[in-house]
Amino acid sequence: MSIVERTAHDPYPEFTAGLRRLTGIDLDQYKRPQMERRIRTWITARHGDDDLLAELRRLRADDEELDAFLDRMTINVSQLWRNPEQWERIGRDVLPDLRAAGPARPLRIWSAGCSYGAEAYTLAAHVLDAGPGVRAEIVGTDIDNRVVARARRGIFSDADARDAPRDALLRHFEQTADGTWAARPALRALVRFEQGDLLRVRPRREHHDLILCRNTVIYFTEEVRDALHERLVEALRPGGYLIVGATERVARAADLGLEPTHPFTYRKVG
Numbered sequence: 346m347s348i349v350e351r352t353a354h355d356p357y358p359e360f361t362a363g364l365r366r367l368t369g370i371d372l373d374q375y376k377r378p379q380m381e382r383r384i385r386t387w388i389t390a391r392h393g394d395d396d397l398l399a400e401l402r403r404l405r406a407d408d409e410e411l412d413a414f415l416d417r418m419t420i421n422v423s424q425l426w427r428n429p430e431q432w433e434r435i436g437r438d439v440l441p442d443l444r445a446a447g448p449a450r451p452l453r454i455w456s457a458g459c460s461y462g463a464e465a466y467t468l469a470a471h472v473l474d475a476g477p478g479v480r481a482e483i484v485g486t487d488i489d490n491r492v493v494a495r496a497r498r499g500i501f502s503d504a505d506a507r508d509a510p511r512d513a514l515l516r517h518f519e520q521t522a523d524g525t526w527a528a529r530p531a532l533r534a535l536v537r538f539e540q541g542d543l544l545r546v547r548p549r550r551e552h553h554d555l556i557l558c559r560n561t562v563i564y565f566t567e568e569v570r571d572a573l574h575e576r577l578v579e580a581l582r583p584g585g586y587l588i589v590g591a592t593e594r595v596a597r598a599a600d601l602g603l604e605p606t607h608p609f610t611y612r613k614v615g
């Protein structure tokens with residue numbers, strides 16, 4: 346469709362409003378050019394044209410179409426030990442600091458935008474490896490209830506494990522007959538998963554010691570991303586850490602009361 350035609354009748358707002366009513370997912374909070382291109386390319390590959398309103402009708406009528414659409418739109422890519430250098434810092438510096446300067450209760454850790462749980466289970470492995478002095482409750486949340494159900498199963502493919510250090514992988518996961526990796530009970534005991542939209546949730550003030558929000562805000566508009574980071578900082582106790590993805594940053598971090606301690610790692614001053 347040409348720009349002129351699109352200006353004459355712009356179906357995108359009607360599409361996003363319809364999808365919001367159908368699923369609760371608000372695409373207006375995401376960067377339109379990338380999201381619209383992604384949707385139109387996907388519809389064209391599947392149905393031969395990029396008629397958004399015809400697609401909305403299909404999504405309403407056909408659960409399989411809706412599943413396939415959400416799979417494409419929510420971009421659930423993840424893996425165990427994703428960005429190993431970040432995990433090295435978490436294990437070497439962040440968890441020991443939280444243990445030394447933190448509360449006596451178990452650490453409250455949040456994997457915000459957890460996808461199918463690889464990040465939360467990797468966190469749990471680092472908590473166990475940090476020794477008996479570190480205890481934690483890890484909660485993973487994601488907007489997509491299908492990945493949340495997968496996260497609860499705690500089973501990962503060989504590809505998911507490709508960057509995991511072999512000794513740690515064997516310590517915390519059991520390889521099953523079909524070659525997948527199943528989280529061991531001690532790991533599973535530390536994690537739980539909930540469905541939730543980061544753009545709607547109102548987290549408790551100063552509740553968390555560590556929040557990971559990695560590779561989840563990249564498709565949000567800048568305003569939405571910055572407002573989310575602000576809410577995440579409010580949810581951190583002073584001395585707690587916020588860790589973002591390896592291509593991301595927190596805008597005006599100092600104004601929010603954050604000091605960078607390592608690349609992509611911020612500590613709330615206090």
Ligand SMILES: C[S@@+](CC[C@H](N)C(=O)[O-])C[C@H]1O[C@@H](n2cnc3c(N)ncnc32)[C@H](O)[C@@H]1O
Pocket residue numbers: 419420421422423424427457458459460461463464486487488489492541542543544558559560561590
């Ligand atoms: C690329 S994955 C990142 C997974 C993990 N944090 C990592 O870095 O490997 C992004 C996840 O963010 C989730 N997501 C997108 N928008 C969200 C929202 N508004 N609320 C909660 N989760 C959201 C997607 O469903 C997806 O599973």
